[in-house]
Amino acid sequence: MNDIETNFSTSAEWYSGFTGKLDITNRSENLDGWTLEFEAPFEITEIWDAKILSKDGNKYVIGNLDYNKDLASGETETITFNADKVDGEIVAPENYALSSNEAEFSSAAENIKTNNNEDFPAAPTNFSTSAEWYSGFTGKLDVTNTSENLDGWTVEFEAPFEITEIWDAKIISKEGNKYVIGNLDYNKDLASGETETITFNANKVDGEIVALENYALSSNGAANEPVASENIPEPESSIDAGNYPSEDATNEPIASETTTIDNNENSRIEENTFVDDSIDTSSDNAKQEDYLDGSENDSDDSHLQVKGRFLYDANGDKVIMRGIENVVRYGEYQGSGEWNDPYENGSLIDGNGDCVDELAKTGANATRLIGGRPEEFENALEKAVDNNLWVSVGHVDFRDRKVIETIQDNEAYVTLHAQGEVVHEDENKWREDSIQAIKEIRSLGYKAPIEITAGFYGQRFEMILNQGKEILNADPFKNVVFVTQAYSEIENRGGVSANLDKLANFPAPVLVGASNFGIGTQNGYGNDSDTYKEVWDETYKRDLGSFYWAWSDAGYGDVVSSNRRFDGLTPVGDYIVNDSPANLSSHAPKTDFLLDADFK
Known part of the structure; x- marks a missing residue:
């Protein structure tokens, strides 16, 4: 020692x-x-x-x-x-x-008694993947008991990858490449001939999926103590995941890939089938049974909930927001980032929600509503919900009684864009201000996800990487979404792809703002005129949510619509809505819960 x-x-x-x-x-x-x-x-x-x-x-x-x-x-x-x-x-x-x-x-x-002996032979297993992305995969391991009935079990195997999340089992230990996993309380009984399926997320090894090997099934003895969290929803397979053309690819559709790995050899057996990206990706699988606060997920207390790097709706289906910001009323931005910064006295743009009706025709599954007095906000929110859109709510008076009632009545469909774009770059101040904002917001009774935007006008995504976990853990519901605006400087700070890779590996949802931010291009400190395309396309590849700034009347940003209507799409709008391989018209899936949305 x-x-x-x-x-x-x-x-x-x-x-x-x-x-x-x-x-x-x-x-x-x-x-x-x-x-x-x-x-x-x-x-x-x-x-x-x-x-x-x-x-x-x-x-x-x-x-x-x-x-x-x-x-x-x-x-x-x-x-x-x-x-x-x-x-x-x-x-x-x-x-x-x-x-x-x-x-x-x-x-x-x-200290880990796995009791591997001749009475428990190597377990017949089948390993497959149900989802794959650039740096990882979702694996499924079917373990069949060919010996006597087991009252509690463990499985040993060797694998060179890191398991990041696991369901229907818990990790007891990992020593080098050797894992020992064990049953949970509800599935400890494994009868002779019965099969148990274990699901996990893991990182690829040198960009490849590698097979597990050297399995052994045992009774768990007395050492099956939990290490990993059990209350994690099983990941659903996204039809869009992996079906994305590379920059030099043709316009032919990319096949989805189901990979089955032979347990006895390091071989990959690939079975390709075409899947239409326009199909709705809602699923009956992976239902979220309750929230992190311990409350039941029922119709009277439903809200979007963070689980790992994704949001899940009240039915437990994964949500990736892809949409366009819409200004209800402008305000005078002071750069303080103070969480309750309502825009109530500036220019009125969409007090009746008419722009929301037009924006919804793009195929977007979400919008961010900016500003508005309580009744104006209510009008816009009603239009958004009735058009089956998730709604990020920003720059309204979150303390106003009418706003509170409107949001809480429709909390199942909203996130709270409550901590805005501060000018400063002080990470410690940003962290403490964000934690204080969360405390104040929760004290008002809101349960919806709280959006926290990075510093320096949202550009300093490093703040999220360095301080985000502590902010997330300060929320009693652990229901925090982070926001960064890739309007300018992202190319000069390591490049679009490299930085989005970092955000995609962050263990909480991140929404990425895209915009052809004209003032930055004109003055030489921003991105070039096509960077917004790369940001928009690359966020989709990584299952990151994204909002484009903005639908119309957007000041410095190039707008989607020149006349506030769908028939007035600009060249930028045509790209976002139609021409991009990640276009909104067919790449913004809506869950069953959202399709049944009903404004209250």
């Missing part, structure tokens, strides 16, 4: 849990790989900058990741995690021990 100094603190707290920060300082020799033991009565549900190797009762063993395995003498490593409270209280870890990982990996493995 090595000498160690520790400091435990919390950065966020909600009704049933907290975000903890654990600083560990190595006071001994340099370590090339490390593990940390400690005792804690709580359940860790998420962890960053470390991985859980085992949990035996109250004893945790966690270890380094690849990028932080070197811990020099005197160096401090900070580990962040979410955990459940114990009897409503935050309890501090204790009895820390820091070790080199060579010895500790061995002892951690010994």
Whole structure:
């Protein structure tokens, strides 16, 4: 064991849990790989900058990741995690021990009883994928018990990839490429001849899906302790996922791909079938049974809910917003980003919602309504819901009683664009202001997702990557969506594709703004005149939501419509609506719940 100094603190707290920060300082020799033991009565549900190797009762063993395995003498490593409270209280870890990982990996493995012996032969399995994207995939593992009935089970296998989410099982340990996963309470009984299907999301290895191998099914003994969160909706397969032409491709449709991997060989058996991108992608699968606040998902208390990097509707179907912003009434933007910044005294553009009727003809599944007095906002929201659009609500008086009633009556269809585009680039101030905004918004009774926009007019997406997790965890509902505006500078800050890759890997939904922002192009600090096309197309490839600024009367941005009507599409509008391979006319699917929308 090595000498160690520790400091435990919390950065966020909600009704049933907290975000903890654990600083560990190595006071001994340099370590090339490390593990940390400690005792804690709580359940860790998420962890960053470390991985859980085992949990035996109250004893945790966690270890380094690849990028932080070197811990020099005197160096401090900070580990962040979410955990459940114990009897409503935050309890501090204790009895820390820091070790080199060579010895500790061995002892951690010994604490996991998988009982692999001759009575439990290798399990007949079938591995397939139900979805695939640029950096990862959704895998399905069918495990059949060919031995005696099991009252609790574990499956061991080897795989070089990182599992990021799992359903119908829990990860007990991961040591190198070796995983041990186990049953949940409701599926612990696995009769002889019965098959259990386990679903997971994982990262590709060098851009490829790699097969699992060396399976073993066992009784779980006594060590089947949970590490991964169970309350995660099963991912649904998106018909649009992967069906996207490359820049040099022809206009021929791209086939969707179903990949089955032979468990005994590293071979991929691909079966291609054409799927029409215009088909609605709503699904009866992967229903979301309840919300993160523990409330039941019923018709009297429905709202969009964040789960991982996606939104889900009240039926549990995945939602990716793709639409156009629409100005109800302009205001004088001060750049403060103060969350309740209503536009009530500027130029009136769409007080009756007529533009919403026209915008809906594009095929968009969403719009962002900007500004308006309470009655004007109500008119526009009614038109949007009646036209089966998700609605991002911005720059209304969220404290106004009529606005509160209007939103809460239709909360199933809205997100709250409540924290706007601050001018400054102070990440710490942005984080604290955002957390305070969330507290104030929730105090008004809103449950809908809260949109938090990055600093410097929405351009500094790095703020989201660096501070977003802490903001998300400050919300008792964990129902936060982040927004960045790729109007200018994105090309000069690493390029469109590279930056969107980073946002697509962020563990919460991100909405990306696109616009042919004329003032930026004219003055040399923005993007070139075609950047909005790349932003629009590349967000679609990555299943990122996107809004174009704006439908009409948009100031500096090139508008979609020159006359506020669908028959007045500009060249920009033609691209967004018709010409883009990610056009709104056939690439903005609506769920069954949205198609049945009813304004109240």
